[in-house]
Structures are given as C-alpha cells and as structure tokens.
Amino acid sequence: MYSLTIRRHAFVAHALKREAFGPARNLHGVTLIVDAEFQAQELDANNTVMDVVRASRILKDVLAEFHYKNLEENPALAGEITTMEFLARRIHDGIAARSANRFRGRLKITVRESPEAWAAYEGEVTAKPRPGRKRA
Amino acid sequence: MYSLTIRRHAFVAHALKREAFGPARNLHGVTLIVDAEFQAQELDANNTVMDVVRASRILKDVLAEFHYKNLEENPALAGEITTMEFLARRIHDGIAARSANRFRGRLKITVRESPEAWAAYEGEVTAKPRPGRKRA
Amino acid sequence: MYSLTIRRHAFVAHALKREAFGPARNLHGVTLIVDAEFQAQELDANNTVMDVVRASRILKDVLAEFHYKNLEENPALAGEITTMEFLARRIHDGIAARSANRFRGRLKITVRESPEAWAAYEGEVTAKPRPGRKRA
Amino acid sequence: MYSLTIRRHAFVAHALKREAFGPARNLHGVTLIVDAEFQAQELDANNTVMDVVRASRILKDVLAEFHYKNLEENPALAGEITTMEFLARRIHDGIAARSANRFRGRLKITVRESPEAWAAYEGEVTAKPRPGRKRA
Amino acid sequence: MYSLTIRRHAFVAHALKREAFGPARNLHGVTLIVDAEFQAQELDANNTVMDVVRASRILKDVLAEFHYKNLEENPALAGEITTMEFLARRIHDGIAARSANRFRGRLKITVRESPEAWAAYEGEVTAKPRPGRKRA
Amino acid sequence: MYSLTIRRHAFVAHALKREAFGPARNLHGVTLIVDAEFQAQELDANNTVMDVVRASRILKDVLAEFHYKNLEENPALAGEITTMEFLARRIHDGIAARSANRFRGRLKITVRESPEAWAAYEGEVTAKPRPGRKRA
Numbered sequence: 001m002y003s004l005t006i007r008r009h010a011f012v013a014h015a016l017k018r019e020a021f022g023p024a025r026n027l028h029g030v031t032l033i034v035d036a037e038f039q040a041q042e043l044d045a046n047n048t049v050m051d052v053v054r055a056s057r058i059l060k061d062v063l064a065e066f067h068y069k070n071l072e073e074n075p076a077l078a079g080e081i082t083t084m085e086f087l088a089r090r091i092h093d094g095i096a097a098r099s100a101n102r103f104r105g106r107l108k109i110t111v112r113e114s115p116e117a118w119a120a121y122e123g124e125v126t127a128k129p130r131p132g133r134k135r136a
Numbered sequence: 137m138y139s140l141t142i143r144r145h146a147f148v149a150h151a152l153k154r155e156a157f158g159p160a161r162n163l164h165g166v167t168l169i170v171d172a173e174f175q176a177q178e179l180d181a182n183n184t185v186m187d188v189v190r191a192s193r194i195l196k197d198v199l200a201e202f203h204y205k206n207l208e209e210n211p212a213l214a215g216e217i218t219t220m221e222f223l224a225r226r227i228h229d230g231i232a233a234r235s236a237n238r239f240r241g242r243l244k245i246t247v248r249e250s251p252e253a254w255a256a257y258e259g260e261v262t263a264k265p266r267p268g269r270k271r272a
Numbered sequence: 273m274y275s276l277t278i279r280r281h282a283f284v285a286h287a288l289k290r291e292a293f294g295p296a297r298n299l300h301g302v303t304l305i306v307d308a309e310f311q312a313q314e315l316d317a318n319n320t321v322m323d324v325v326r327a328s329r330i331l332k333d334v335l336a337e338f339h340y341k342n343l344e345e346n347p348a349l350a351g352e353i354t355t356m357e358f359l360a361r362r363i364h365d366g367i368a369a370r371s372a373n374r375f376r377g378r379l380k381i382t383v384r385e386s387p388e389a390w391a392a393y394e395g396e397v398t399a400k401p402r403p404g405r406k407r408a
Numbered sequence: 409m410y411s412l413t414i415r416r417h418a419f420v421a422h423a424l425k426r427e428a429f430g431p432a433r434n435l436h437g438v439t440l441i442v443d444a445e446f447q448a449q450e451l452d453a454n455n456t457v458m459d460v461v462r463a464s465r466i467l468k469d470v471l472a473e474f475h476y477k478n479l480e481e482n483p484a485l486a487g488e489i490t491t492m493e494f495l496a497r498r499i500h501d502g503i504a505a506r507s508a509n510r511f512r513g514r515l516k517i518t519v520r521e522s523p524e525a526w527a528a529y530e531g532e533v534t535a536k537p538r539p540g541r542k543r544a
Numbered sequence: 545m546y547s548l549t550i551r552r553h554a555f556v557a558h559a560l561k562r563e564a565f566g567p568a569r570n571l572h573g574v575t576l577i578v579d580a581e582f583q584a585q586e587l588d589a590n591n592t593v594m595d596v597v598r599a600s601r602i603l604k605d606v607l608a609e610f611h612y613k614n615l616e617e618n619p620a621l622a623g624e625i626t627t628m629e630f631l632a633r634r635i636h637d638g639i640a641a642r643s644a645n646r647f648r649g650r651l652k653i654t655v656r657e658s659p660e661a662w663a664a665y666e667g668e669v670t671a672k673p674r675p676g677r678k679r680a
Numbered sequence: 681m682y683s684l685t686i687r688r689h690a691f692v693a694h695a696l697k698r699e700a701f702g703p704a705r706n707l708h709g710v711t712l713i714v715d716a717e718f719q720a721q722e723l724d725a726n727n728t729v730m731d732v733v734r735a736s737r738i739l740k741d742v743l744a745e746f747h748y749k750n751l752e753e754n755p756a757l758a759g760e761i762t763t764m765e766f767l768a769r770r771i772h773d774g775i776a777a778r779s780a781n782r783f784r785g786r787l788k789i790t791v792r793e794s795p796e797a798w799a800a801y802e803g804e805v806t807a808k809p810r811p812g813r814k815r816a
Contacts, residue, residue, distance in 0.1 A: 002493050003528045009386050013285035013301035013342070020182050022189070023340035029285035029301010031386055046428050047489040052525055053430070068295035070285070081183040085138050114281050114303055115795060117188055120139045145794050149693035149709035149750070156454050158461070159748035165693035165709010167794055204703035206693070217455040221410050250689050250711055251659060253460055256411045274765050275800045292590050294597070318700050319761040324797055325702070353591040357546050387523060389596055392547045417658050421557035421573035421614070431612035437557035437573010439658055476567035478557070522553050522575055564726050566733070625727040629682050661732055664683045 004049035005037040006056045010063045014071035014082045027072065030113040032087065034063060036095060039106040050103055062094035084111045084119035096125040140185035141173040142192045146203035150218045163208065166249040168223065170199060172231060175242040186239055198230035220247045220255035232261040276321035277309040278328045282335040286343035286354045299344065302385040304359065306335060308367060311378040322375055334366035356383045356391035368397040412457035413445040414464045418471040422479035422490045435480065438521040440495065442471060444503060447514040458511055470502035492519045492527035504533040548593035549581040550600045554607040558615035558626045571616065574657040576631065578607060580639060583650040594647055606638035628655045628663035640669040684729035685717040686736045690743040694751035694762045707752065710793040712767065714743060716775060719786040730783055742774035764791045764799035776805040 013029040036059045040049045065074070071082050080086060088109040095107060108122035149165040172195045176185045201210070207218050216222060224245045231243060244258035285301040308331045312321045337346070343354050352358060360381040367379060380394035421437040444467045448457045473482070479490050488494060496517040503515060516530035557573040580603045584593045609618070615626050624630060632653040639651060652666035693709040716739045720729045745754070751762050760766060768789040775787060788802035 001530045002496070003530075004493065005526050005528075007524045009388075011296075011300045011302050011385070013299050018182055020187060024283075026340050027285050027342040027345075028283045028340045029303075029342075030283050031301075031303040033387070043491075043493055046426055047491040047494040049493055049527065051428060056524075068298050068300045070299040070301075073299075083179075083183040085140065085179055085185055086183040088138070113283070115305070116143045116192075116281075118141050119185065120141075122137045122139075145796075147704075147708045147710050147793070149707050154454055156459060160691075162748050163693050163750040163753075164691045164748045165711075165750075166691050167709075167711040169795070204706045204708040206707040206709075209707075219451075219455040221412065221451055221457055222455040224410070249691070251713070252415045252464075252689075254413050255457065256413075258409045258411075273802045274768070275802075276765065277798050277800075279796045290590055292595060315763075315765055318698055319763040319766040321765055321799065323700060328796075355587075355591040357548060357587055357593055358591040360546070388551045388600075390549050391593065392549075394545045394547075417660075419568075419572045419574050419657070421571050432555075434612050435557050435614040435617075436555045436612040437575075437614075438555050439573075439575040441659070476570050476572040478571040478573075481571075521555070523577070524553075562726055564731060627723075627727040629684065629723055629729055630727040632682070660687045660736075662685050663729065664685075666681045666683075 001039060001041060002043060002049050003037050003039045004052065004055060005035050006052065006059050007033065007035050008056065008059050008063055009033045010067035012066045012069060012071060016081055016083065018081060027070075032063075032066065032084075033112040034059065034091060035108075035110040035112075036091070037108040037110070038103055039108070040103075041105070049105075050099075054102070058095055058098050059091075061098060062091055065094070084113055084117070085121065087111050088119050088121035089123075092121050092123055096123075100125055100127055137175060137177060138179060138185050139173050139175045140188065140191060141171050142188065142195050143169065143171050144192065144195050144199055145169045146199040148202045148205060148207060150207040152217055152219065154217060163206070168199075168202065168220075169248040170195065170227060171244075171246040171248075172227070173244040173246070174239055175244070176239075177241070185241075186235075190238070194231055194234050195227075197234060198227055201230070220249055220253070221257065223247050224255050224257035228257050228259055232259075236261055236263055273311060273313060274315060274321050275309050275311045276324065276327060277307050278324065278331050279305065279307050280328065280331050280335055281305045282339035284338045284341060284343060288353055288355065290353060299342070304335075304338065304356075305384040306331065306363060307380075307382040307384075308363070309380040309382070310375055311380070312375075313377070321377075322371075326374070330367055330370050331363075333370060334363055337366070356385055356389070357393065359383050360391050360393035364393045364395060368395075372397055372399055409447060409449060410451060410457050411445050411447045412460065412463060413443050414460065414467050415441065415443050416464065416467050416471055417441045418475035420474045420477060420479060424489055424491065426489060435478075440471075440474065440492075441520040442467065442499060443516075443518040443520075444499070445516040445518070446511055447516070448511075449513070457513075458507075462510070466503055466506050467499075469506060470499055473502070492521055492525070493529065495519050496527050496529035500529050500531055504531075508533055508535055545583060545585060546587060546593050547581050547583045548596065548599060549579050550596065550603050551577065551579050552600065552603050552607055553577045554611040556610045556613060556615060560625055560627065562625060571614075576607075576610065576628075577656040578603065578635060579652075579654040579656075580635070581652040581654070582647055583652070584647075585649070593649075594643075598646070602639055602642050603635075605642060606635055609638070628657055628661070629665065631655050632663050632665035636665050636667055640667075644669055644671055681719060681721060682723060682729050683717050683719045684732065684735060685715050686732065686739050687713065687715050688736065688739050688743055689713045690747040692746045692749060692751060696761055696763065698761060707750075712743075712746065712764075713792040714739065714771060715788075715790040715792075716771070717788040717790070718783055719788070720783075721785070729785075730779075734782070738775055738778050739771075741778060742771055745774070764793055764797070765801065767791050768799050768801035772801050772803060776803075780805055780807055 010032045015027045016024040088111045092109045110120040112118035151163045152160040224247045228245045246256040248254035282304045287299045288296040360383045364381045382392040384390035418440045423435045424432040496519045500517045518528040520526035554576045559571045560568040632655045636653045654664040656662035690712045695707045696704040768791045772789045790800040792798035
C-alpha cells in the first residue's frame, strides 16, 4: 500500500460550548496543522499516488473554510461542536467531495492543535454518481 | 475511524542486561516521549473520542510508574528486559486497566527514545468483568 | 553565558485590525508556542540559571492572560495590535514583573504561530524598587 | 501488534522527467528523511521486534544506493520516475532482500522530502526460497 | 531587541569539489530549510519588525536562484564551494539587496541540510546609496 | 558572523541530589539532545567554519563520557550537581580542549532533556599554550 501526505496549517477561532470542555468553552483560537494522507494500492503512470501540487491545492481550498476565520460565525457549522475530531472528519469530507473524480481510496486527515494533542479521521473516498444521471 | 492522541514524556533510568544490547547493558537513561492514540469507530455526544484532559491524566498516571525512576529498582519489573517495545506494551496495558470502563477500542502506544528510534504496541482495550460478579 | 529555556503554549483568538494585515483582520486564532529563555553570567548554588519548575510556573501564570481567551475582549489590550512581536514583548514584561526579585539578566521570549513564522523580544530584567521605599 | 522504527537520511540528486512535474523536471536535490518501520505480532527473546543496531545498519546499507548520489547516473534506475513513492517502494524491497532471513512481517517505509510532503510504501517481507533449491 | 523569522525550503543539487568533502564531492542534493531572521530595535507603526507576507515573498524570490536547480549549472556560482555557510551568506546578501530600502538592521540566515547539521550567517543590512546619486 | 551546528544525542542516568530538585533527586535518566554551535568571523579555504565530519566526531568523543552511562558512577563528577546547565558547560570545555588547535572562536552548547526544557552555555575557545613551553 502506498500513501502521499501533504501538510498545511490554518488559523482558527472557535468555542466548544459544552460543560465538559472547561476553559475551551471560551472563544479562543488554535493553529491547526493538518496532514492529508492519500492511500492507494497502485501508483499512477507518473509513479505517484496523486499529483503533489494538486493535492496541496485541494487541501488549501478545503482549509479556506477555516483559515483566518471564526467558526462561530459560520452558519454551516451552527450548533456543531467543532472538536479536532469533528474538523478532521469535515476536512476529510471536503477533500472527498473535491477529489473523488480523481482520487479513490482511503484518506486519513490528522489535525494537530498543539505539540501534545491531535486527532484523526480516516475513511474511504468513493466516486460520486454525476448529478442528473441515474444509476439504473 | 477516528483517533485522539496525547503526548507526554518520562525521565527513566534502566539497563538492558543482555549480551545483545552492547553498551545499553550499562545503567543509563532516556527521555521517553510517549504518544497514546485512542481509536474509535464513532464519536461520543461531545464529538470526541475521549475527553482530552482525562486522557492526558490517565497517561500521566500510568507514566508515574516510570517518570523520575530507575526501572532496575522496581520489583514489578524484576527480570524484565525493558526495551521500548516492552514499555509500549506495559503502558498500553496500564492505560487499558485504568480506562476500560470509559474507553473501548484500539489503543496504540508509541515510545520514542531519540529522534532516530521508536517503538509501538497496538491492541484492543476491552471491558473488564467487574470483580465479584460472575458472568453466567 | 548560560541560559535556561522553558516552552509552553497558549490557545488565543485575536484580530489584527489594520489594512496591512489582509485576512488576519478577521477574528481568527493561533496556537502560540512560547519559549522563555533566561540568561545568566553565572549559575546559582544549585548549578541552575533558575529553578525549572518555578520558571515553568511563571510562564504559565503570564500566559494565563492569553490562554483560552479572545484578546479582543481584554480591556488591557484595547486598541493594541497584538502581533507576535507585541505579544513577545508583553510576555517578556509580564515575566520580568513576576520574577525580578529572583531573576536578573537578559530574558528572550520567542512566540511561534506556525512552523513557518515566529517572532521574539529580548531585553533586560532588572530589580524593581520595592513600592513605598524611596531610592534617595 | 508491535513495531520498531529507525530513521536515517540521504542526500540525493534527481530529475522527474515528465511534463506533469513542472520545475521538478530540472535536475535538483532533496534530503530524504527515511523511516523504516518493522512490524511484528510477537517480540523475540530480547523483547525486541528486531535488533536496533542491525536495523539501522540495514537501512544505512540500503540508502547507500542513494546517499550522496545523482540518481540520473544510476543504470539500475534508468527510465524510472524516482518519485518519493517509488523510492519508498525501492527502499522497502532493498530492506526485504537484506533482512528476510531475519525479519518476516510487514515493513513500512516513509520518505520525507520536506516538512510539507512525504510518501510511504507498506508491504509484507517474506522468506525467500534459497537459490538452487526448487519449490516442488 | 525584536526579531521576526520566516522559514521556507529549497530543493538543490550541488557538488563540493574539494578533497576534504569526501562523498560530498559527488553531485548530490539537499533540501535546504532556510530561516530568515530580521532583527530590529523598534517596531513599526503596525507593531511588526516587517510585514510577514512581504518577508516571506522576499525569501521566496531569493531562494528562486536555488530551488529546483543544480548549482553546478549556475554561471554566477562557477568556482564557488557552495557549503551551507556559503549559501547562508549568499541568501543574506540577496535579501539585503532586495529589502534594504525597507529593512535596516541585522539579518540572520540559518540553512539546515539535515536534522543533524546546519549553518548560519548574520550581518548588517544597510541602506544602499541610490545609483546615480552622490553622497557629498 | 558565521556558525556551524552539529546535533547528537546521549542516553544518560543521573540524580540531582538537592532538596530543590524534588523528584529529580531520584536516580532517573534523560536523552540529552546536544547542539554544538561553532562560531567564526571568517570562513576557511573550504568555505566552512569547520569540517562537519570532524566537528561531529569531536562532539561524539566528548559525549562518550556520558552516553550509555550513569553519571553517579563517574569519579570525575563526584559531588557535582549535573544539571543541564552544568553539562552544557562541561561539554563546552571538553570540545574546547579537543578542538582548540583547530578552532578558535565562540562555541555554544545547547542541551535538551525534553521538548519543554533546555539549557545552554556559550563561551570562547582559545588556543592553549603547549605543555612544556613557556610564554615569556
């Protein structure tokens, strides 16, 4: 099994509004260091899992939802508890939506908020049926 | 699959008393940088694999057996060869014993002794039957 | 010349409200990784620049002004542009105020917001005249 | 499952001669930071996955094909596109060839060319039939 | 004293053609991780040593001479021994030439070729007399 | 000003036998990550501060006093409080004694015991009068 991993970061403000989170209930911020690991059984004709520049651009595009933002002002996240685990899953699904016609396989997203704590989500990226076309 | 990882360190003296270990047979010491990765299929109601503060405290409690200690003076380790692999397993089992009523799933422990070498143990944490109660 | 350095981090939200800062004008957040380097010409009777536990506690106390906070809500920072450089200076002065009766010498604070950018402030910590006592 | 990982580096020149690689088509160079992770279900009699000194030496021997070399001058690599993924596989197979009589299990090679991008190959190391002996 | 540091990397091929360099006489390559530290006594009106985006762009522009290049093919470097120390100095002077009308002060360049070895050059950046204008 | 830095590590057991050190009074151990920074005003004929292989070997030789050792059994250290600051000074002086006929200038030694704490000593390396020869 092969993999290719790209790292980028995002500067994010948020608040974890549950009793359990103690001081993290306050509006505060984190530098998220995000690794996107694309996994494949075989390499393509260029001996790559995926083009490294394209992979980096997709990750950049997906992180644009968070980078230099306050997640509390994002209507799409209203009511969500934006833990590292949640963000790893959301980044995973964002990349899957953007790359599914070019990449199929497992994708693992790791989100680091400090040198002492990080979270990850790993799941399958599958081809999407094209809109407007039925699968009989 | 989700995971949450916590990192802490411990300052440990030990000796690896086998011919094969060369100079490591001497009493010497290492800074163990220990990562505990808790894995789960689903998130809990707080969108976490586990509470990060609790996870950090469990790891701290388990490392207390080693931190600022000489393993050669620990009767529970008498006769053991305390390699990184052995310590990873022992930390795994220590965390499992402390967290099994709150966490079930795979747990991976990585133990780093230098920037050039590390070891890991990964295994399942399962619920323990409560003492004094039979399972029919 | 000797030095002792302690590292801790803080989770901070802020906004840099000047045209020049582009997207950083938005409310966003950063993990600040902060190094406090205490410098001394000579060691004390314990062969240390300063007690490592005390140094870590002082840094923790000073970072409490920022950790898990939104700097925009802090009246003491109203109107300030809270760049890394500014924060390095403020942390420096906070440590100086707390440690001046125990530590005199140069103190360098480094503040990292990402793996690609950091800032520092270095200056002298001098003894403060005790309040209520004049120096003739 | 246990694992032991060894890290070494190699200084390599190469060129990726395909349209898709843009400026990487030029002859340029990279520091490859290589992690070799040996995985095993059980520990040996010394409580190790493998002897750490031997593992490091095997990795060193395999990297000698690349270290301080220009891959474009290596006949064995003529016509190959020497991406990180390709090199991870080649290092995997080189270690497998050297260690198969001592190590059997999964082996994962990670190759880092910068703090922002890395690739890996993971596969089984199996015992080789001895030359000159047929498998009926 | 304040400072701001920016980190970028470059992928470089070269050969150190002197007896003393042993295997480094071969054409080989390195990932140069380059830190540019701008030092200033006072902050500007934005509470910065220098604009972080501009600093990063200047460093990128200067590294373009090396990134994805073979230094042996650069006529401007003909006959030079392109050690890390030499490259640190050259990057310093390149930044000085580009930034002297905006930045005056000390500039320190650190060049890392591996996790085990790095070099630096530190010197003053001074204003250049504009061409065609005499200083009486 | 130029510098060249070499990093190596050592596995050390010791005890800090003073009330002030709390649990560090126990015999325990640390991985010391040691940086030796050689500083020079000018480069030599090879465009280096010092030969990198020689510098690494000198550091290795000096660390041999500590690597895989228990400092409490070293008669030369009897009665010493072997803090990071003390060890940085001792390593400095050891390197100075071995390199003074080849290197003159400032030498800075940094000793890291964890990702959260490190110490340094910086001082001049000067030529030693040869034994048996007077300076009039």
